[in-house]
Amino acid sequence: QQQVKQSPQSLIVQKGGISIINCAYENTAFDYFPWYQQFPGKGPALLIAIRPDVSEKKEGRFTISFNKSAKQFSLHIMDSQPGDSATYFCAASIQGGSEKLVFGKGTKLTVNP
Amino acid sequence: NAGVTQTPKFQVLKTGQSMTLQCAQDMNHEYMSWYRQDPGMGLRLIHYSVGAGITDQGEVPNGYNVSRSTTEDFPLRLLSAAPSQTSVYFCASSYSLSPSLDFGPGTRLTVT
Numbered sequence: 001q002q003q004v005k006q007s008p009q010s011l012i013v014q015k016g017g018i019s020i021i022n023c024a025y026e027n028t029a030f031d032y033f034p035w036y037q038q039f040p041g042k043g044p045a046l047l048i049a050i051r052p053d054v055s056e057k058k059e060g061r062f063t064i065s066f067n068k069s070a071k072q073f074s075l076h077i078m079d080s081q082p083g084d085s086a087t088y089f090c091a092a093s094i095q096g097g098s099e100k101l102v103f104g105k106g107t108k109l110t111v112n113p
Numbered sequence: 114n115a116g117v118t119q120t121p122k123f124q125v126l127k128t129g130q131s132m133t134l135q136c137a138q139d140m141n142h143e144y145m146s147w148y149r150q151d152p153g154m155g156l157r158l159i160h161y162s163v164g165a166g167i168t169d170q171g172e173v174p175n176g177y178n179v180s181r182s183t184t185e186d187f188p189l190r191l192l193s194a195a196p197s198q199t200s201v202y203f204c205a206s207s208y209s210l211s212p213s214l215d216f217g218p219g220t221r222l223t224v225t
Contacts, residue, residue: 006155009153032212034212036214036216041218041219042218042219043117043203043205043216043217043219044156044203044214044216046213046214049212089155089156093212100212101212103155103156103157104155105153105154105155106155106156
């Protein structure tokens, strides 16, 4: 059973455009929702994270939107740049440590110049 | 700090061979884990450890062994490699009860 469903699998955006990646979950006990960014040949790195007590979190050009009632959250990349080309993973965790972290299957983002 | 380090970076094995993937961290993290990454499958947890002497299975543990004798090191052993174990392996660590993982650079393993 896939606990976190991520879409789309791949995404192509023009430079300056908005990239949107969506994730949905079923388990209402999840209380931490991070996004990881992975460049080719590198390990994933934490990009931004949100807890369900807020509906939006913004860090620079990256924004997480969270809809608790719909059990969905999304990553928005404003003014997308070629340097943003990477694979993005959403994840969710239940009350505690990393052993409870479950990942989506990833979205490969390509930003064309 | 070097963070999370993994060796080797690349490895080719023949079916049936054994090997150990090394992972070390210098951040005094209590929690360490191993993931495998396959195309279209995301990151799947193999084994994890919440402290020295304590290990547990993740989602896909079959064919892999781990041990944690020190806080710093968490090796992953393949006892008899199979082509299905061809993958990219990532070690990750964090402080206890922190959901934020630090990943290593990965080991690309090919089993022929």
